Amino acid sequence: AQSVTQPDIHITVSEGASLELRCNYSYGATPYLFWYVQSPGQGLQLLLKYFSGDTLVQGIKGFEAEFKRSQSSFNLRKPSVHWSDAAEYFCAVVPNSGGYQKVTFGTGTKLQVIP
C-alpha cells in the first residue's frame, strides 16, 4: 500500500544545533514530495517541494531537503535551528501517475527548540 512515514513524533534540539527530520514514502514510482510547517494555531505553510531534477531542494526559512531515491526518503534539514522554528512539520506526498491524485500527509513531527 502507498504510504508516507514520519518516524519521529517529537524531536527536541538546542537552538543553534542542526536539524534533520525524516520522511520515508512507499510508492511505485517517485511521487511529488512536499514539506509543510504548522505553527501553533495556524494552518500549514509550504517550506519546499520536489517534482524532479536536482535532488537537493532549497526552501524558505533556511530549510533544505534531499531526495534519495535509493532510500525512498525526503529528509528535511536546517544547519542552525532558531527558536522560532518550533512548530510541527509535515511531509506530504502525491503520486506521480497522471491526472488527479490525492495528497497524503504524514503524521507530523513536532519540533521543540530549547535555549
Next chain:
Amino acid sequence: DAGVIQSPRHEVTEMGQEVTLRCKPISGHNSLFWYRQTMMRGLELLIYFNNNVPIDDSGMPEDRFSAKMPNASFSTLKIQPSEPRDSAVYFCASSGAEPYNEQFFGPGTRLTVL
C-alpha cells in the same frame, strides 16, 4: 492578498445541531480543499473542488457531511447533525492552476461538539 479566509475561527455547538463552516479562497485560485485535523487521525482530505466542481469527495466521512462551492470565491462545509466525534480543526486550502502547486491554508476553524 488576505490569504484564505475561514469563518468562524471557533465554533462550539451541541450534539445534533447543524454546523456550517465557511471559506473564501485566494482570488484567482481554482482548486479548493477541505481538510480535517485531529490528534488521532492527523490531517485528512475531506473534499477537493476544481473550478467549483467536486472532484474527489472520497474523504467525506458520511452523509452528515456536505460541501458546496457555489462560486469561485466561496465554499461551505456543513455538518448536520453534528456529533462529538466531529470535534476537530477544519482547514480550507486553495491553490492555483495545478492541484499540486503550493496549497495555501487558512487559519482553520476549531469545532467543538458537546
